Amino acid sequence: xxxxxxxxxxxxxxxxxxxxxxxxxxxxxxxxxxxxxxxxxxxxxxxxxxxxxxxxxxxxxxxxxxxxxxxxxxxxxxxxxxxxxxxxxxxxxxxxxxxxxxxxxxxxxxxxxxxxxxxxxxxxxxxxxxxxxxxxxxxxxxxxxxxxxxxxxxxxxxxxxxxxxxxxxxxxxxxxxxxxxxxxxxxxxxxxxxxxxxxxxxxxxxxxxxxxxxxxxxxxxxxxxxxxxxxxxxxxxxxxxxxxxxxxxxxxxxxxxxxxxxxxxxxxxxxxx
Numbered sequence: 001x002x003x004x005x006x007x008x009x010x011x012x013x014x015x016x017x018x019x020x021x022x023x024x025x026x027x028x029x030x031x032x033x034x035x036x037x038x039x040x041x042x043x044x045x046x047x048x049x050x051x052x053x054x055x056x057x058x059x060x061x062x063x064x065x066x067x068x069x070x071x072x073x074x075x076x077x078x079x080x081x082x083x084x085x086x087x088x089x090x091x092x093x094x095x096x097x098x099x100x101x102x103x104x105x106x107x108x109x110x111x112x113x114x115x116x117x118x119x120x121x122x123x124x125x126x127x128x129x130x131x132x133x134x135x136x137x138x139x140x141x142x143x144x145x146x147x148x149x150x151x152x153x154x155x156x157x158x159x160x161x162x163x164x165x166x167x168x169x170x171x172x173x174x175x176x177x178x179x180x181x182x183x184x185x186x187x188x189x190x191x192x193x194x195x196x197x198x199x200x201x202x203x204x205x206x207x208x209x210x211x212x213x214x215x216x217x218x219x220x221x222x223x224x225x226x227x228x229x230x231x232x233x234x235x236x237x238x239x240x241x242x243x244x245x246x247x248x249x250x251x252x253x254x255x256x257x258x259x260x261x262x263x264x265x266x267x268x269x270x271x272x273x
Contacts, residue, residue, distance in 0.1 A: 052248060054229040054231035054248060055229045055231065056248075059090065059091065059092055060228060060229050060246055060249035061091070061092040061230070062091055062093055062227070062246055063218070064077075064095055064226045065215060065223060065224060067097065067098050067130060067223040067272055068140050068143060068166075068169065068175075069139070069174070069178075071270075071272075073223035073272065075224070075237050079237040080242050081166075082239040083243045083246060083261065086256050086261065087243075087254070087257075090254055090256070095144075095147055095166075096214050096215065097130075098215055098272075099130060100129045100130070100131070101128060101129070101212050103119055103120060103129030103130075104116050116129070119134060120137070121205075123204070128205070128212065131272055132175045133176075135178045136178070137208075138178070139175075139182060140208075141208065142182060142200055144211070145195070145199035146165055146196055148199065149162075149199070150162040157190075161190045161191050164188075164189040165185060165189035165191055172185060173185070222271045222273035223272040223273075224237075225271075228245055236267050237265060237268055238262060238263060240260060240262050240263060243259075244264070
């Protein structure tokens with residue numbers, strides 16, 4: 001081999017070694033960068049919820065505070081309904097509604113009249129308001145009346161009708177159109193609409209006053225807030241989450257608690273406060 005060929009061979013070997021080392025470095029850097037991203041993503045995972053241990057009773061009470069047009073409250077209702085279908089009257093179900101007696105109290109004086117017209121109902125010197133407007137407040141009252149109607153019936157299908165009505169309104173009405181939208185949906189659910197209308201007209205203030213009383217007693221000022229045997233539940237809102245929490249409140253779990261209602265969720269997020 002002459003000198004020229006030898007120098008060329010050495011040069012090519014050096015270039016190959018450099019390129020090989022550079023590629024390995026890039027691979028190593030990419031792996032480290034990827035692993036670093038994986039770690040960062042993992043570190044953002046929600047913290048594990050502490051165990052929920054409510055008092056145990058033969059028939060647990062589930063009291064859930066919502067607003068009829070709070071999306072997070074609607075999410076809670078949609079998570080609770082399959083658990084209702086599973087456990088039915090083995091649980092004492094108590095829907096409650098968040099009503100504010102002073103929602104417009106901190107509004108500038110020149111805007112207070114308009115605020116009360118948009119969000120509140122007045123009767124005999126008392127004022128009752130709802131976060132998403134007067135349409136929501138009216139629907140809260142109708143759902144309370146429909147629930148009372150279901151309670152008066154010994155037939156379990158009446159409670160099924162209430163749940164159907166609530167979920168239909170959640171999916172098909174808005175707080176702006178609900179005063180027209182609700183009627184057809186109540187009929188579709190099989191409810192007695194004349195009774196609901198009569199109840200809402202004659203008992204509106206009394207029913208709203210009761211909701212204020214209950215929410216004050218439970219310190220419930222947001223939607224959703226779910227109390228199981230008096231203990232505030234802050235876990236996930238998937239049906240399986242609610243099922244496990246409610247079943248943990250039985251002195252003796254019924255066999256229905258062994259049924260899986262899908263996957264658990266990562267945890268609760270969001271509310272109307």
